[in-house]
Amino acid sequence: MSNDQLHHLIVMVNQISSNLHHTGTDDEAAEAVAGHLKKFWARSMKQMIIEYADQDGSELSPLSREAVAKLQKPVETV
């Protein structure tokens, strides 16, 4: 994983959070962000952001951190 790639993912998730933060309660907003990632992000992107949140996570906004925590690590299929 390159730093650029991770940096883009962090920017992206924080941008999603700032656009969805007004969705209902804090928990509902985190669900909305997590739902967005689940629906639109590729497996590798989800894996990277989850790993980053586990290991560091300092650049994630609070809402992004909560959302990523709700995200299940995608399994390898097919």
Add this chain to the structure above:
Amino acid sequence: MLQYFDPGKPALNPDLDYGTPPAISEATVSLSIDGYDIEVPEGTSVLRAASILGIQIPKLCASDNLDAFGSCRLCAVEIEGRRGYPASCTTPVAEGMSVTTQNGKLAKLRRNIMELYISDHPLDCLTCPANGDCELQDMAGAVGLREVRYGFEGENHLAAETDDSNPYFSFDPSKCIVCSRCVRACEEVQGTFALTIEGRGFDSKVSAGQSEPFMDSECVSCGACVQSCPTSTLMEKSVIDAGQPEHSVVTTCAYCGVGCSFKAEMKGDQLVRMVPYKGGDANHGHSCVKGRFAFGYATHKDRIREPMIRGSISEPWRAVSWDEAISFAASRLKATQARYGRESIGGITSSRCTNEETYLVQKLIRAAFGNNNTDTCARVCHSPTGYGLKTTLGESAGTQTFDSVMEADTIMVIGANPTDAHPVFGSQVRRRLRQGAKLIVIDPRRIDLLKTPHGGEAIHLPLRPGTNVAMVNALAYVIVTEGLEDRAFIEARCDQSQYAAWREFIQQERNSPEAMEAVTGVPADLVRQAARAYATNGNGAIYYGLGVTEHSQGSTMVMGIANLAMATGNLGREGVGVNPLRGQNNVQGSCDMGSFPHELPGYQHVGDPDVRARFGKVWGVAIDEEPGLRIPNMFDAAIAGTFKGLYVQGEDIAQSDPNTQHVEAALTSLDCLVVQDIFLNETAKYAHVLLPGSTFLEKDGTFTNAERRINRVRKVMAPVAGLADWEVTMALSNALGYPMHYRHPSEIMDEIAQLTPTFTGVSYDKLERLGSIQWPCNDEHPEGSPTMHEVDFPIGRGRFAVTEYVATEERTTRKFPLVLTTGRILSQYNVGAQTRRTENERWHEEDLLEIHPSDAELRGIRDGDWLGISSRVGRTVLRAKVSERMLPGVVYTTFHHPGSGANVITTDSSDWATNCPEYKVTAVQVEKVSQPSQWQRHFEDFDERQQQLLETAIHGEKTDDVGVFK
């Protein structure tokens, strides 16, 4: 009695000219013409009624796309009980009328008229380019003209000089009969008003602009005048060169998202001219300079005619057989997957190719590559439309037909410039504006629609780039707080809890036009006027373009637009709606066909097990349940070293995507880049396999335009390298071990219909019968759906979305004090690969930087100066055009020429929901310079080297193995 309800299409023959336009009236009138009884709508002309009966009254100045004019008098008839010989074109039918179209007196009258015309007309019929297609000649024959008693010696116009300035048509006034059809076509059909009749009486002559050559006038070269000319006064140069075409095929234009129908008029396999087809439901016989004239690229010498391969991008190309190229591509892709994993390769479908071809490419990726790494150029244009409209209205498409605008009373155009980018629809909007509809334009630029000759009232909200959502919220605030909502519609059609949440949000003071004035820069009072007009002045219709989607809040803005339409009940009928103006010819289709990494055809999410099961059963493979990478994610992964192979069909990501240097770095990192294109485009310069593409003239298929209209594309000549694009994709799939065996694109459409709920009723047979079909087309709507959401939404109730304004991160600073926004112009198309290889280049040879006089003065900039434009990611050099069209602080350019490097400056900032790049907002600095930028010098070197590698391509023994893949 022949009962004829005029608007009923099937009875009309689009190849016939009925003389005057149809009358739209429910009341009918009965009359008799030459003893035959007929019943027609009230308001129909006698000329048209006769024509419907099959009685052709001679005419010259009349045409059914123009209002009756009554100047040639050739269509005179006798009407029982009336005096004289009224012109049948200007005489409406009346109950009980009895008309005689032919008798001795009428014959004499017509012969006299023709005699006068011919006394001032060169009699060079045998060598005239219109020979075989001349109405004047036909009428001389029809009236039986045998002599010209006046002689040819008197004062005449025979020495008038030809104006050859336009590259596509010539104007020979010596052959003009001053019927005014060209002048009226320019006014009524095109709406440009570039032509006029100058002088009076015998001195009357057609004049472009103020007696200028056509090229110097306001003429936009749409071709409407050429088409309406009854003689060879206005004539296509291609017909002058080649002679009259001998057969024609109806097909669909491959330029913008309007999707005009054309008759490709042919001599053998040579395309002589493209004539807009009156039976086309998107364009009704109108066209623009691109579709009408700019088809020369199809036979340009730069076309790639043989498959080619090379080991690395520094090696010369090697021309090989199809078999060798396909095997080479397949083995490289397989080797890449074996080494770097299943997800290490992907593909990009083309919004220029057909639905069937796009469907096959995404199928190849999902089934043969075994992942969902498919994306398309809609990523960089209308992906926010998909997201925003699906979230709020339940379907990722515009709600109306183009014709619906003729019922609109208030037309709101946001971030779009239809007269340049969607010219035929632009002309239709202007027609409606001339009828008195109100116009609201939300755009930083003063677009040409605001200057519509004889247009009605117009409001321009010149907002700062990047503040769309602030603006749409302010409009909604006014609608809600001034009680202008359509409560009945909201209660009946929309989800109430989401509506309540939205309403609570939107009526907060911070969304008011007064509070937002500081953000948008638009006076609050003007915003209030616009909101009131949209909500209360009859039918309100919204049309929007990339000025909406290509922002960090593109998706939010699309939802904000849908909110406005729901709040005012402007949905579900003619004259209203939410309408994205799609960029490329088949961008709607490429989205419909499952090009996005998260959606299978018909916008069915890959995460849905039922959907996957249905596709899996027909395709015979298991489909990955996780979405794949989008284009920008592919680039990031390529640079990171995890994404190594890409198959690109008909798409030039190296020129069209933002942050060019980043894209170049990504493409250089690939082990296997397979490009299928008609030219060596910018992306192909980084490729290892180059597969010759085919133009729309060389294959069968369908395109879907911005109004969801599926139109047939019909083959008129053979593919230059033997295979159509769909055949190439099939060959690649077979070589990868996933079998595909379609014999004709119609079989691909049958599979699409089987798997896509909105296409269930679509087939080539039905398209043949109906001409075109607007999806959804299924059991519920067997003949398609012109207007969407008439009864309910696909998601049941409409969903209001809370649209918080979040300012873009891309802000002006002291270092980058100006905002750059990008766009298009009329004569060029997208990356220009096609139009740059035509005479259209004469209108726009280079991309210019438009800058407001005050910003120019501050920097000592004058027209034509070389300017260095720098952003935080790159720098390029363009020439200056000082323009009042711009807001102070905003500069503008186009991206039609690769060497301009417009996208060297644009950044990776993108829409939060879809990663659609923020092309419309880049903070830049502009200064005078004396030489090209470093990137441009690098571009020139690289371009020269790659052209050389192509020119010196090693041609082996050519094996004609096309048959193997058929």
